[in-house]
Amino acid sequence: MSAPILAVIGGGQLARMMQEEASALGIHLRTLVETPDGSAAQVTVDAPVGGADDADAVRALVTGAAALTFEHEHQDSALLTQLQAEGVPVRPAPEALLLARDKLAMRRAVDAAGLPQPAWAEIAGNAQEMRAQIGAFAADHGWPVVLKTPRGGYDGHGVLMVDSATALDDGEAATWLEATAAARAGHATNGTGGGGSLGGGAVTSLLVEAAVPFTRELAVLLARRPSGQIAVWPVIESVQSDGICVETVAPAPGLDPAAARQAEHIGRTIAERADVTGVLAVELFAVEAPEDTRLYINELAMRPHNSGHWTQDGALTSQFAQHLRAVLDLPLGATTPTAPTTVMVNYLGGDSLPPADVLARALECEPRAHIHLYGKQWRPGRKLGHVNLTTSATDPAGIGAVRERARAVVAILRGEA
Ligand SMILES: Nc1ncnc2c1ncn2[C@@H]1O[C@H](COP(=O)(O)OP(=O)(O)O)[C@@H](O)[C@H]1O
Ligand SMILES: [Mg+2]
Incomplete structure (x- = not known):
């Protein structure tokens, strides 16, 4: 062989x-x-x-x-x-990958599939025209609105919560409007700039979305082979801070089973319609009320994703193994959890370079923790690793205690404890 x-x-x-x-x-x-x-x-x-x-x-x-x-x-x-x-x-093919690369293309495709998502609009023109379009959108859907660059964003770069029309007049929002208008003007005069280059080239329009008053964020992760086989992991809860995923809990505690089924349906529908191969992550907003839970699609990723890091230590098949199997068209592995609950806490760089002995201290602090380090140079806020910790607990207090343990390990790695 x-x-x-x-x-x-x-x-x-x-x-x-x-x-x-x-x-x-x-x-x-x-x-x-x-x-x-x-x-x-x-x-x-x-x-x-x-x-x-x-x-x-x-x-x-x-x-x-x-x-x-x-x-x-x-x-x-x-x-x-x-x-x-x-x-x-x-794999995935460029037509599918576009939906993870361009949030406007994704919003159009999700509408075409009839799946739930926030109200949205494409904003384009000169800066004054764009202000007016955002104002009209907010008149329909209310402030705040969420302004996004369709391409090239990650970890919250490229996402701006805008509270009012006056907030468009200066700061980052104003910079975006000017830059987008200038790129569009350049595109119109020289006839290039839109296509081809990395990250999709010049951004010549923006995406505006209604701000969803979510009770929490969820993600559904699956893998699909070219032959069509699909394997789905349980829906997880993800906690974001400043646009960065900081923690996940798998499966999402206390999730309405109907919502879990709908999330899986959303994932499968996108994977099949877009002919996705490899791992697909669908980020979701959940608005949970006693009578029902509403889901809205936030965005897609077509690769292993932060919301699936827990699978390394909490599922029979990790997302990384599954991605390799899926893109090579090999039989997929079981996605069954190996523990009732797995928490993942991201290790982001702290304010100063951690001392040399932090790994030994972190390992000693919690022998059950799985520490994953990325071999990256320290920088404040940079993703440097993550910690997975499994537990038999499924109740809020038990899960909360395990989250605290995982956070304690990360605090040591950051040099804060
Ligand atoms: N329409 C929205 N309503 C409410 N919060 C939002 C909305 N869009 C984005 N956010 C918040 O911003 C975060 C980052 O947005 P996202 O589009 O996922 O950007 P990125 O590509 O950087 O991950 C989301 O996880 C969520 O917390
Ligand atoms: Mg995101």
Whole structure:
């Protein structure tokens, strides 16, 4: 048996954690990395350096590979389409990946599928026209509204809560309006700028959404093979702070079973309609009332996702192993949880460089914790790792206590305890 080669674009922690599972399955990962000492390159033998938009580098990457996949959405779609036409199995395919790369394309596709989402509109024109369009949207749906750059955002970069019309006149909102208007004007005069380049090129319009008064955020994660097989993990709760996922609890405690079924239906419908291959994460807003729970689709990711890190230690098959299996069209693994509850707490860089002994102290503090470190340089707020902790508890107090334990481990890693 010779090891299949799987080409991956992107050298961050997601590719690093794919490598852990590739080793176990005897899959040869070949990862196109941004820097030779980055998170994935530290653990991947075959890690050529190059950009996602470097056609020569990507062509060399896929030579002899069974498939091409990604650890982020910011891909050169023209290049991917070209490779696909030449017979390279690009998974997910560029048409599907667009829905994770461009929030406007995603909103249109979700409407076409008849699935629930916040009210939204595309905003375009000069800055004054855009202000008027946002004002008209807010007149229909109320303030605050949420303004988003359709492409290139992550971890809350590219998302702005806008409280009133006057908040559009200065600060970040004003900067966005001016930049978008300028990009559109440039696009109109030189006829380029919209397509092709990384992250989708110039942003020439914005997305405005009604602010959903959610009771909590959820995510449904699944994997799909080219042959059509789908495997879904239980719906999880995710806690965001400043637009960054900081904690998850799996399964989402106390979730209305009808809502869990609807979330699964949403995930399956998107995966099948868009012909998604690999892992798909659907971020959801839940508005929970005693009589019913309403779900709204927030956004999609087509790769292993922060909301699925718990699967490494809390499910029979981790999302990283499942992604490799799915894109290589291998039979999928069981998504069954191995514990009643698994909590995940992200380790974000603290305010100062942590002392050298923090790993030893964190391991000692909670021997049951699974600590995952990404090999990244400390920087305040940067995602440097995460901690998974399983428990037999399913009640709020029991789960709360385990969350506190996991937070305590992270606090030590941050150098705060
Ligand atoms: N329409 C909305 N209503 C309420 N909160 C929102 C809305 N859109 C985004 N948010 C908040 O901002 C976070 C980040 O938005 P998201 O579109 O997921 O951006 P990113 O691509 O950075 O993850 C969400 O997880 C949620 O907490
Ligand atoms: Mg998000």
